[in-house]
Structure formats: C-alpha cells, structure tokens
Amino acid sequence: xxxxxxxxxxxxxxxxxxxxxxxxxxxxxSLMAREGIKGKENIYKHYKAICQIVDDNVSAEVVATDYExxxxxGLELAEIDQKIVxxxxxxxxxxxxxxxLSDKNIRTNATLVFSPGQALLAAKAGATYVSPxxxxxxxxxxxxxxxxxxxxxxxSNYDFDTQVxxxxxxxxxxxxxxxxxxADVATxxxxxxxxxxxxxxxxxxxxxxxxDYRKSQA
Ligand code: E4P
Numbered sequence: 001x002x003x004x005x006x007x008x009x010x011x012x013x014x015x016x017x018x019x020x021x022x023x024x025x026x027x028x029x030s031l032m033a034r035e036g037i038k039g040k041e042n043i044y045k046h047y048k049a050i051c052q053i054v055d056d057n058v059s060a061e062v063v064a065t066d067y068e069x070x071x072x073x074g075l076e077l078a079e080i081d082q083k084i085v086x087x088x089x090x091x092x093x094x095x096x097x098x099x100x101l102s103d104k105n106i107r108t109n110a111t112l113v114f115s116p117g118q119a120l121l122a123a124k125a126g127a128t129y130v131s132p133x134x135x136x137x138x139x140x141x142x143x144x145x146x147x148x149x150x151x152x153x154x155x156s157n158y159d160f161d162t163q164v165x166x167x168x169x170x171x172x173x174x175x176x177x178x179x180x181x182x183a184d185v186a187t188x189x190x191x192x193x194x195x196x197x198x199x200x201x202x203x204x205x206x207x208x209x210x211x212d213y214r215k216s217q218a
Pocket of ligand 1: 187
C-alpha cells in the first residue's frame with residue numbers, strides 16, 4: 001500500500017517524508033488556497049517545491065473544465081517536474097483529457113470519483129490512479145469503503161492497471177479499512193498517518209521498560 005499525504009503544506013510534507021514511509025502527495029485547489037498560494041506562477045512554483053521534497057507522485061489538479069483547457073493545463077503541469085501526476089476531475093471532458101494525456105505517457109489521477117461507473121470509465125481511459133472520495137460519501141451516509149471494495153472487484157475482473165487511491169480520508173480508521181479492502185494507495189492528512197502509531201499499551205509498555213532500566217542502573 002502506498003501512502004500519500006493530502007496537503008499542500010510544505011512543513012507537513014517534510015514531516016511525513018522524514019518518517020520514511022511517504023510515497024507521494026495529493027493536492028487540490030482548495031488545499032492550495034488554504035496555504036495562501038495565489039496566481040498560476042506561484043502555484044506552479046509551489047508544485048516544484050513539493051516535488052523537491054518527495055521522491056515521486058505529486059498530484060497537481062487542472063482547474064480548466066473544458067477539454068482543450070484541461071489538456072493544455074495538463075501538459076503545462078507535466079512540464080513542471082517528472083514527479084507530477086496530472087489530476088483531472090471525472091467529468092466528460094475529463095475522461096477525454098485522461099485518454100489524451102495517458103496516450104502521451106503522462107500519468108493521471110481521476111479525481112472526484114463517487115461511483116463504480118466513474119471508476120470504470122477512468123480505467124478505460126487509462127488513468128494511472130482513480131480517487132474515490134470516501135470521507136465525502138460517509139458524510140452523506142453512504143459507505144466510502146464499500147465503494148473502494150466495488151472498484152477493486154471491477155478492476156480485478158478485467159485486470160485494469162489503474163490504481164485505486166482512497167481519498168478524502170478523515171481519520172486513522174479509514175486507513176485501516178482501506179488497507180483491509182486492498183486499496184493500492186491511501187492519501188491521508190498527517191494526523192491520520194500519525195494516528196497509526198498510537199496505542200496506549202505502547203506508551204504504558206515503554207514507560208515501564210524505561211522505569212525498570214533506570215531502577216537497574218541506580
Ligand atoms: C485528494 O486527492 C482529495 O483532493 C482530497 O482527499 C479531498 O479530501 P476532502 O474531502 O477532505 O476535501
């Protein structure tokens with residue numbers, strides 16, 4: 001399972017990279033706006049800065065919604081760095097743009113995916129990654145993890161190469177549920193990744209080991 005961090009915050013990306021378990025980063029226009037990055041030039045510089053921190057897989061999202069605009073933006077984003085994966089919303093123009101970019105060997109991430117049918121089209125178009133938004137489905141009382149299972153079953157029926165990237169992860173339990181379902185990737189907030197480390201018995205056990213060590217050295 002690959003771990004991506006879902007943020008445009010450079011400090012958080014550095015912190016996750018330092019853990020030695022990070023495989024990539026996903027961003028979106030909302031996450032870029034949260035960091036106060038304004039204007040195309042600054043946004044592209046920010047993507048470059050992210051690429052300089054991590055080893056690979058930096059998802060950069062197009063903001064055009066028409067086919068021509070999406071492919072032009074996709075080509076520009078791919079020029080920033082070899083680590084860029086062009087993130088494209090799963091609308092009609094987006095499917096065509098994914099086909100175009102994947103035919104040019106540019107990696108793509110089909111985003112805003114909420115149904116198995118959308119995921120099937122993403123795979124048919126040659127997307128490198130498909131991003132089902134599990135948290136946003138849970139928010140409307142549907143099961144995000146069930147969607148992951150359905151997409152994995154469909155992809156396995158036909159041996160599609162598209163990797164299932166569980167997105168919109170809200171907490172640590174989501175990561176475990178996605179791992180149990182067999183998701184290829186989880187993109188997570190740093191807090192959810194660090195939550196995997198936490199268990200009270202680890203803290204209690206360590207405290208006891210250190211107390212016994214100190215006693216033995218007295
Ligand atoms: C990642 O690719 C998505 O943009 C992100 O996970 C969306 O998460 P949210 O539902 O918390 O905004």
